[in-house]
Amino acid sequence: MLNINKIYYGGDYNPEQWNEEIWREDMRLMREAGVNLVSLGIFSWAKLEPKPGQYQFDWLDRILDLLHANGVQVALATATASPPPWFSRLHPESWPVAVDGLTYKPGSRQFYCPNSAAYREASSRLAGEMARRYGQHPAVWMWHVNNEYGCHVHECYCPVCTQAFQEWLCERYKSVDVLNDVWGTAFWSLGISDWADVQLPNRTTSYRNPAQVLDYRRFMNHSLLNLFKAEIDAIRSTGATQPLFTNSVFGLKALDGFEWAKYQDVTAIDMYINPAHGEQAWKDGAFWHDLTRSWGRGKPYLLVEQTTSQVNWRAVNSLKAPGTIRTLSYQALARGASSVMFFQWRASKSGAEKYHAGMIPHYGVDGSRIFAEVKQIGAEFAQLERLGSQQAHSQVGILFSYENVWALEIDSKPAQLDAWDVLRPWYNALIEQNIPLDFIHPDDDLSRYKVLIAPLLYQISEAQAENLKSFVQAGGTLLMTYFSGITDLNERIWLGGYPALLQDVLGIKVEEWQPFQPGETNLLSVNGMSVEASHWADLLHATTAEVLATYTQDFYAGRPALTKNQFGTGTAYYAGTLPAQNWLRNWIGSICAEQGVQPLVKADPDVEAGLRTGEDGASTLVLINHANEPAQVNLLGKHGRSLLDNRVITDELVLDPYDVLVLELES
Template identity: 40%
Template sequence: MSTLRLSIPGISLGCDYNPEQWTPDVWREDVALMSEAGVDLVAVNIFGWSSVEPAAGQYEFDDLDEVIGLLHANGIKINLGTGTSSPPPWLTTLHPEVLPVAADGTTRFPGGRQAWCPSSPVFRDRAYDLVRHVADRYGDHPALALWHVSNELGCHNALCYCETSAEAFRSWLRRRYGKIETLNEAWGTAFWSQRYGDWAEIQPPRAALSARNPAQIVDFHRFSSDELLDYYRGETEILRARSAAPVTTNFMVTAHIRNLDYWSWAPEMDVIANDHYLDHRLGDPVAELAFAADLTRGLSGGAPWMLMEQAAGAVNWQPHNLTKAPGEMLRNTLTHVSRGADSVCFFQWRASAQGAEKFHSAMLPHAGTDTVAWREVLRLSATLDRIGEVAGTRVESRVAVLFSWDSWWSSEGEARPSQEVKYLDQVHATHRALRELGITADVVSPDADLSAYRLVVVPGLYMVGDLAAVRIADYVADGGHLLVTFFSGIVDERDRIRLGGYPGAFRDVLGVLAEEFAPLKPEQEVALTTGGTGTLWTERLRTTSAETIASYADGPMPGTPAITRNTFGAGTAWYVSTALDAVSLRDLTGDIAKNAGVELLALQPSGDVEIVRRTGDGRSYLFVINHGAAPVEYPVTGFDLVADQDIHGLLRVEGGGTAVVRENTNAEGGGTAVVQENTKRGDRS
């Protein structure tokens, strides 16, 4: 059994290693400890540029040779970075023109990371030359399992406003629109006398004295995503010409990074890999983790994927960097695995003694191996051994949540009805309701084929193209069930308002028409006739063919519909015109899902307990992850791979505990442990 074309059996465990920060005696100690911890895969040379090319054209690979040799001798595969993620000081000194420029026109200097302009031909030439040397040296190395292009592309430098980027933006616009008249129409440049007579007049949307052109800003986001993707393709072309190993880069599907449209990136990846860190700035970071995992699976087309980075404990870049409690690392990891990850890795192996990330946690902490953190790593490794047979199975879902980077960029523009309305808030709220009901949703593009789903959820899809709108309407007409939330369908792909009343693209399928928005102040709450409450948003809404399920009992629009249901063709479409309280949204979603014939795995809705199923080749695995303090019981018969015991009809998972049950589908007694195809992680003989 292989995982993600990595030639590693079972659920692989990996880490990011930066040997350039340590001496050779530490390398040997580290590799021995990696073997003890059962590490299968190590990412190296992620930030190695200045080590392997200390001066222009001067390449020194001896240290990297030794590290890779040590790993290979101990049976550990490598995830080899191309080393291009941050330029060395000699490059920015020789060529300061590669440095990125912010929206206010000021240059961003070296001292951090990613101090380079994605459009810079000088940077590309130097980076691609490095990639050629690395690929020539290691392209056929027996330890090579995966190529790691750059690192977290676009994390800091996705949007560059320099003159080089400006010219690249103009070229991108020429390809997209062909004629300057077409661009003027698309951007609505008749407004505020912005009409362009020549391509040379166009600039990136740099800082201005007032609100900027929103269509221009959205196109600049699209351009910036495409420009970095083009850079990725350049590295990939070099690697594939010199090596048969799969190629990828680490996505950042997370709540605070929104710069790249990964729907366009995903087809270019041999392996879908994601970096994810718990974000304690959010109200429910564990729920966001589950959403990110489902979205990553969506990017992978449902196939198993790779968690390239997560934290063993605290990160170092949030206002309050909270450590993980005992058992939390295992629960977080199994949440990713339950939702499709067949490889899980950490940043990083050994905690740094110096540098900006010296307070970032690692598998091997500053205090060494006589620590809770190290014992948690060993516990996780042993658990991944026991559940290795899950690898290769898939998560099957009959519910889809539509997600769009275009809508994220456009709905949070500078001049909008309410600055309090955030795209991800709506997305997270609907996904959290499904999760608490025990419904695992596929997170897919608005352009996806929806025919396999019984329920499609459309949260805050502000920007939607004509073809996607027709596809969604056809889905309902053919018998599908649809749930749409407010601020959806408002503009087309040019950011042009769909005239005739809101919610624009979805008026007919929903059977409603809103004359105007009526946002609420942050502290304001409205009551609904069903007993629930709403915040943030209301609308002057009327039904055209829909049935009113709930109305506003007070607020700016008393008596007007708040929740509606419409029969459209053979299907049903629901509309929610306010930010419902969590319980009301969950109850409504549960009713809609049951009417759509969707199975709810949760016996009682809960934010503390995750229940997810993976299936394949006649096998079925039920994951029960208890994030709460109280024990839970669940009816299932099979074999719990985590506890290594038979389950006869009722599974008990203690507070903070986990279970992965190989289900006995014929309900005849428990199973027996499957002999692992791979050696135990601590045995490298």
């Protein structure tokens, strides 16, 4: 495991955009800002290899030496994120094709087909050349492989991909008979008689075969992962031993973070929440930090990109208000990150991202509120080295898999569903009361958790169902929601009433369901209270389960909506609908409390708390007020010393607007 003993701070550094006089000024300002790590060379392929096989490393030699002399470590990119124009000219077969059959043209970033042999060879060759030259350079701490795989091209429908898909299916299923069974091709006369009959799920006359679409998602994840692994092999073949990673991007659904993490020494995320989303913005940030940390199953993780203010790629690009650069940087520490970095060090003067904010804005540094906040964060992080070796731990898990996301979003469902939208209420119910959580894959060992929540776990295998049963039988608490356990891992319904494999543990049987129209609601009767419900109504039968709430409207009034079932020594709850958020938060809080899981603090709504603990048992509590007004915080018996100003804090406090507290807890 990668040993990290401090908080790394910095950003993407693109010196190839600037003359060398600016480089020297950069070094002075990096020292002033407390920068100790930069990602270098991410988009420099055209400068490093201006012609095929002709390398120009002299400028990179100089900047690496300069960074090392100024105490800045480097996550050196393999520079393969965007192939140069000469590559595209020589290899038109590498041009990606959209779902409608139109071929993309050169002129932007990430311009390659994920199954292009020419791209795989050229990118691996450059990665190997970089590793041979810089594998022993004292500035190079890590390898930053490629950049944001799948951000722009996670689908391609070219002839190369068609053949590769056929070969991938042949390897996976061995015979067309098995493929026909898995894909259910008896429906609509879609039976395959030869591998050559298989096409990519392009734009079609009506709905596409859901199982085919799901396999295509798997295939594209596999294709991009193979590109990543090829670069890793090229680096390791040179004897370079530095840790390596690639960065995923906030919001991306196309790549299986759990699978990719197996090949990385540390996981990493680029975080671009939308300030215009108000209080939901910081909750979305927390979601992605928790998910990134969870990919690695205990490995460290890095925040390698965020913006100091605006991005350039939304319809309207809101800036970050004063203080929120700092609060969102501390959010990374609260969730367990070992670095806080920005895109980019110096805002570009030209190109498509010239209006993307940087640590040094176009305005310059003198009098800049952005640079003042950047410096403040750097100075504070220098006092927080102990957090680097501490990790976040949780007793609550949300069951999550990318294959479930892919399957859930395929069309021809009872309602069109967005995976993030349907996850958000259940995640928010925990984060709003500062109950730490992990995302956990249904195949993983569940025994370390006390409470598991399974929001819309639409697909499930027999092994996963047994895993959940064993968890509950051994004393765990499971909360499962509507539209869960419906299909196997290949879009085939488990027959016998939903969710067929889990009826015994849940003590219910779903007969049918009613997805709600936008704005439609029902009311639940819960212990004499009336609680609004939205989104969905399962029409279920309680077999052995206790009924906790019933619907009060429509033809299914009086039918169970929320249930509780004892199974073995554990408990399984079922939510056949989505209760109002305030009630849902309290309900989940009470379920957790019954299992001895308590919030970290009791606080006003926009206070975020995170706890990190080291191998020595020492713990640090990070508190953040995301609101523009003071916030009350009750530490629930915790006390300790503020690492930023040495104050002794006990029991209760008031956090100023957009302020933070980092508390070294006393045992």
